Amino acid sequence: MTSIDIRxxxxxxxxxxxxxxxxxxxxPGRVTGFLGPNGAGKSTTLRLVxxxxxxxAGTATLGGRAYxxxxxxxxxxxALLDAQAAHGSRTARDHLRVLAASNRLPERxxxxxxxxxxxAAVAHRRVRTYSLGMRQRLGIAAALLxxxxxxxxxxxxxxxxPEGIIWIRELLRRLAREGRTVLVSSHLMNxxxxxxxxxxxxxxxxxxxxxxxxxxxxxxxxxxxxxxxxDGAALGDLxxxxxxxxxxREGEGEGEGEGERLIVHHARVADVGRLAWGxxxxxxxxxxxxxxxxxxxxxxxxTEAEFAAQxxxxxxxxxxxxAAQxxxxPAAQSPTQRQEA
Amino acid sequence: MxxxxxxxxxxxxxxTLRSLVVGLGAVVLVTAxxxxxxxxxxxxxxxxxxxxxSLFSAFFGVSFGQIAAITFGAQAMSAEFQGGAxxxxxxxxxxxxxxxxxxxxxxxxxxxxxxxxTGVVTLAVGRAVLGDRASAMSWAEGLRGAVGCGIYLALMAxxxxxxxxxxxxGVATLSILIPFLLLVSFVVGDMSGNAADLLPDRAGQxxxxxxxxxxLGPWTGLAVAAVWTSAALLAGSWxxxxxxx
Numbered sequence: 138m139t140s141i142d143i144r145x146x147x148x149x150x151x152x153x154x155x156x157x158x159x160x161x162x163x164x165p166g167r168v169t170g171f172l173g174p175n176g177a178g179k180s181t182t183l184r185l186v187x188x189x190x191x192x193x194a195g196t197a198t199l200g201g202r203a204y205x206x207x208x209x210x211x212x213x214x215x216a217l218l219d220a221q222a223a224h225g226s227r228t229a230r231d232h233l234r235v236l237a238a239s240n241r242l243p244e245r246x247x248x249x250x251x252x253x254x255x256x257a258a259v260a261h262r263r264v265r266t267y268s269l270g271m272r273q274r275l276g277i278a279a280a281l282l283x284x285x286x287x288x289x290x291x292x293x294x295x296x297x298x299p300e301g302i303i304w305i306r307e308l309l310r311r312l313a314r315e316g317r318t319v320l321v322s323s324h325l326m327n328x329x330x331x332x333x334x335x336x337x338x339x340x341x342x343x344x345x346x347x348x349x350x351x352x353x354x355x356x357x358x359x360x361x362x363x364x365x366x367x368d369g370a371a372l373g374d375l376x377x378x379x380x381x382x383x384x385x386r387e388g389e390g391e392g393e394g395e396g397e398r399l400i401v402h403h404a405r406v407a408d409v410g411r412l413a414w415g416x417x418x419x420x421x422x423x424x425x426x427x428x429x430x431x432x433x434x435x436x437x438x439x440t441e442a443e444f445a446a447q448x449x450x451x452x453x454x455x456x457x458x459x460a461a462q463x464x465x466x467p468a469a470q471s472p473t474q475r476q477e478a
Numbered sequence: 479m480x481x482x483x484x485x486x487x488x489x490x491x492x493x494t495l496r497s498l499v500v501g502l503g504a505v506v507l508v509t510a511x512x513x514x515x516x517x518x519x520x521x522x523x524x525x526x527x528x529x530x531x532s533l534f535s536a537f538f539g540v541s542f543g544q545i546a547a548i549t550f551g552a553q554a555m556s557a558e559f560q561g562g563a564x565x566x567x568x569x570x571x572x573x574x575x576x577x578x579x580x581x582x583x584x585x586x587x588x589x590x591x592x593x594x595x596t597g598v599v600t601l602a603v604g605r606a607v608l609g610d611r612a613s614a615m616s617w618a619e620g621l622r623g624a625v626g627c628g629i630y631l632a633l634m635a636x637x638x639x640x641x642x643x644x645x646x647x648g649v650a651t652l653s654i655l656i657p658f659l660l661l662v663s664f665v666v667g668d669m670s671g672n673a674a675d676l677l678p679d680r681a682g683q684x685x686x687x688x689x690x691x692x693x694l695g696p697w698t699g700l701a702v703a704a705v706w707t708s709a710a711l712l713a714g715s716w717x718x719x720x721x722x723x
Binding site: 188189204205206211214218219222224227234238239240279 | 484486561562
């Protein structure tokens with residue numbers, strides 16, 4: 138199976154460093170979400186992997202080979218970079234036939250991927266008449282054309298209708314189940330959370346995180362339990378005695394319905410429920426508050442955003458290795474380094 | 479990666495774009511139509527000026543047909559610079575030199591075929607319209623004109639395609655070439671000497687004349703035009719191979 142290996146990858150445009158000594162590996166058999174704000178370097182990284190841009194330094198290989206060394210690359214790697222890449226005056230079918238011909242793929246595959254993308258009925262229409270969602274489907278169809286073991290998609294959910302979003306989600310999960318390497322860039326957190334197993338997070342061209350999605354969320358956002366009871370003070374004391382020292386009372390809960398609402402950090406509903414029952418305290422509500430990818434992501438990027446908002450000051454920063462980086466305070470940078478280590 | 483599938487793919491790209499197919503048809507129609515109009519317009523002048531060139535009268539329309547030819551060349555290449563199409567093309571064919579060669583072959587061969595057809599049709603139309611006045615033109619001269627017309631139009635289409643690859647824009651290419659062909663060459667060409675004869679269109683069109691008195695003959699003229707085209711293709715190829723897509 139083919140993995141994507143990115144090693145010390147760096148790309149500079151003039152004085153801007155779009156990708157900064159990036160090192161990570163995308164493994165087969167799972168969907169890797171490629172996250173980061175706009176301009177973080179996601180698309181540049183994908184272009185470097187596909188050999189479209191020349192790296193300033195470092196390498197990107199697929200199964201140990203540079204992309205440009207593949208004889209018929211569509212059989213190895215399928216990519217969607219830009220839904221506007223299809224010429225408006227060509228029909229969708231002709232667009233795919235052109236691609237298939239260059240890699241000696243049978244014309245049968247064209248009709249198969251059109252059917253898979255739900256475009257069979259409109260295959261003979263000019264791409265100009267397509268909505269953005271249909272163009273995305275066509276771009277995904279093009280990526281699947283060579284039945285490749287590696288699939289790279291840049292913002293595939295853009296412009297898709299709810300049906301299309303469910304389709305892409307299931308498609309990505311199926312491709313990963315089939316053992317393929319799937320890398321999907323996005324800036325939509327909830328969407329990414331619905332299909333990704335693993336996350337690679339970029340900020341300003343640098344690697345901020347490379348972890349399993351569950352761990353990423355768990356490490357950054359506390360699991361919390363929300364509990365409502367008639368006697369908040371008694372339950373608070375009880376929990377404190379059992380080592381839950383991060384109990385806080387939520388004032389706003391008092392208005393609606395009876396009782397008081399407490400938030401218990403680092404707790405499980407089963408433990409809190411059992412304790413309350415043992416003490417004879419009536420529980421009116423007991424909810425595990427699931428941490429979301431969005432919360433975890435915002436927690437990670439908060440520090441990044443902080444120094445991004447600072448006015449650039451030409452102070453000497455011995456801790457910043459690259460001249461192209463904006464000035465950062467050591468405090469703001471530490472979470473990054475923690476992640477990288 | 480063998481060359482044939484890449485060429486097949488590039489040929490499909492041209493065949494499946496209606497504007498390109500129409501553009502090729504326009505080369506024949508425009509050339510023949512303007513030749514006929516010019517012939518009819520001069521039909522009344524029985525004066526027979528001393529420098530009347532019946533071959534060039536028959537191929538007068540090439541001055542206009544070449545605009546269709548360069549538009550075809552520029553459009554075929556500029557389609558790659560819209561909405562990231564080049565990235566898709568180069569992702570499918572990462573060997574950029576080979577890809578560019580296939581693209582230019584797919585532009586050049588149809589342009590040559592259509593150019594030769596244009597030459598034959600225009601010659602027939604021209605002879606018919608000129609009637610007696612074309613009697614001085616030998617069949618050998620006519621054949622030379624028809625073949626030369628085909629080669630010339632193919633060279634101009636490739637010149638435009640190469641320039642488009644360098645400039646990464648069909649609009650930029652056409653806004654340089656069309657004024658150049660319509661104005662500069664007419665104005666500068668009439669008043670200057672040998673240097674202007676080396677411009678691609680003037681050099682390439684010597685082959686369409688019965689007689690010539692400049693530095694270049696019919697075939698050396700086409701060779702000079704071919705040097706211009708080669709330069710444009712080399713520059714275009716360099717741009718495609720060296721720059722980020």
